Amino acid sequence: MRNCQKGFTYPLTLSILLSTCLFLTMSAELLLTERKIAVELAAIQQQDYYFIAALKKTEQDFQSKNMTYSGRYFFENATVSFTTASAGVPQQQKVTFTVKLNNRPAVEGYAFYDINQKKMVKWMKKN
DSSP, X not given: OOOOSHHHHHHHHHHHHHHHHHHHHHHHHHHHHXXXXXXXXXXXXXXXXXXXXXXXXXXXXXXXXOOOSEEEEEOSSEEEEEEEEEOSSXXXXXXXXXXXXXXXXXXXXXXXXXXXXXXEEEEEEOO
């Protein structure tokens, strides 16, 4: 058998080019996926921030004996509305928060305000 140089170089070059293209395609897809995850994470953190800010404002209002049963807070990129209802436990109020970012679906959260301790004792996000 003769060792032919022409028949060896083309398949080797083709396989190197194909593997390089495959690697670059996988890297680009990974970059796009990471970017989408970063945008989603930023939106979730922004929702959490507005939820906590509204919770603190509501707690301050309740501590100053200004117990409103419903209201709305306006932020730069979001609107937070809240309603209060009696919890199953005496001396506690259940506050339901709805956080609506400008371009995201609404997220609900709950907090329980203890009238004796004058602070929020428990809170959680529903979604």
